[in-house]
Amino acid sequence: MTDPIIDVRELRREFVVHTPSGKWLRRNRTTVNAVDGLTFDIPRGAAVGYLGANGAGKSTTIKVLCGILAPTSGTARTCGMEPVRHRKRLARQLGVVFGQRSQLWWDLPLRESFRVLGAIHRLAPATLQRRTEELIDRLDLGEFVSTPVRQLSLGQRIRGEVAAALLHSPPLLILDEPTIGLDVLSKERLRVFLTEQRQLHGTSLLLATHDMGDVQRLTERILIVDHGKLAYDGTLTGLAERVGAERVMVLQLAGPTRPLDDIPGTRLLDVESGGSKQRLSFVPTDTTAARILELVGRHAQVNDLTLEEPDIDDVVRRNYLRSAEESMRG
Ligand SMILES: Nc1ncnc2c1ncn2[C@@H]1O[C@H](COP(=O)(O)OP(=O)(O)OP(=O)(O)O)[C@@H](O)[C@H]1O
Structure with a gap:
């Protein structure tokens, strides 16, 4: 059996937060357990939805998996590497899109960004050319590929972000809220594209989202995180059964x-x-x-x-409630 593409063991990540205490210039020091003992793995080629309420720990997990944040304890391995230690090497195996934050150069047109990224990933000129044209075609970027990124609409920019993340054909794509704020047509276009890329290239996918349409269309397994802990690992159907939907x-x-x-x-x-x-x-x-x-x-x-x-939003909501009730009962 091949190694999992993502392997997380007893992962914890805390943040120390200082808040004014109201007395003199004193500040209270509190610790937030953003990720609190997560263990899961994702086999190569799988597509997994990563769900959880606001503040549950999804983005923190993703930042650890990409090497942006170091674990407080436990381990995370992405594409067989320790993300922080091998961040540069990992970047060649990984594509990441943060829907709420751009990773593109604001003043450069997309085509220029692709050139810079091609150089960073050391793609051969012919490969870069072929892949750029393929992505322009499949994501319908033609009309705005020469416009500076700052002038693009949200939907255009997200398509550009996804193209940039996949330029080097990484085996793993991690998406954090990729369709947030997109209209129905843009969402659909992106879902069709991602499905097609997975079929063509066998790309593994980890998708953090609140959009159940994305989850249903793009993933075959879901992980639900709740207060930094794993609350569910299985299929959507299994979840519906669990909450008696x-x-x-x-x-x-x-x-x-x-x-x-x-x-x-x-x-x-x-x-x-x-x-x-x-x-x-x-x-x-x-x-x-x-x-x-x-x-x-x-x-x-x-x-x-x-x-x-069953209505999937309702199913997930009921799972959160169930977890909350269980933890209150202790
Ligand atoms: N840099 C930081 N400093 C302090 N606390 C942080 C920091 N980043 C995240 N947190 C806290 O960690 C917890 C988990 O946040 P995280 O962003 O991972 O949640 P999320 O599941 O991605 O939420 P959302 O769906 O709202 O994006 C939250 O309580 C958040 O306030």
């Missing part, structure tokens, strides 16, 4: 049917069109769609059905 089966029946309020494991939500359309909710750990269909089939003929998945 309900799925909804919408049934189109052959004709008017009595309310189906006695199907074991389900709850009748509503009845429309004289009973020929009915919605039943169920918890996947209690019963299955197939079992419900079989039971309904004893009373009525089913012409069509659709399944509504």
Whole structure:
């Protein structure tokens, strides 16, 4: 088995914060445990969503993984390297985008930035040329690639940031809130591009976001961090099951049917069109769609059905609440 692309063991990172105490010029010294004993790994080629409420520790983890911050204790290895110690070497294996902070040269047009980055990454001129044209094409940068970055719109700049991060075709891409503030079309364009890049190049992805659309479209596993600790590691479906999230089966029946309020494991939500359309909710750990269909089939003929998945924002919110309740209970 190959080494994981990210390997985090008992990682802790604290910040010492000084706040005025109100007395003379005294200041209180407090310690914030931004990352508090995290352990997880990410295999090569995987795409993982990194979720958590504001202040949960996502950006701090990412800064440690990139070598911007040193761990207080524990270890982090990114692409097999110690990030702070091998920061320069790591930069050649890693692409990073911070949605809220630019890594581009404000006064340079994108095309110039790509040239500078090509030199930093020591790309052969032909490789740089090919990759630049590919990224301009796939991210639709043509119209503004010669405009100074300071004059770009947010959506244009983010596309430029992503292109810059992927110029050297790194095996690992880390994105911190890449779609924050983007309109629906720009988000979609970026998601399509990232999916395509992963298919083409097998790029591993760690995506910190509050956008559940990003998570659903781009990742196959999620990590939830809460007060610096790992609160969940698994699939979105698994999370929905864990918090007991309900799925909804919408049934189109052959004709008017009595309310189906006695199907074991389900709850009748509503009845429309004289009973020929009915919605039943169920918890996947209690019963299955197939079992419900079989039971309904004893009373009525089913012409069509659709399944509504749980609202993911709600699922994640419920997981936070559950973790909070558990920690209060001690
Ligand atoms: N440089 C710093 N100095 C002091 N405290 C910090 C510093 N950076 C982060 N923190 C604190 O560490 C905790 C974790 O912050 P972090 O930015 O990692 O959270 P986050 O999950 O990325 O939040 P968000 O979703 O709001 O970006 C917070 O309590 C934050 O105030």
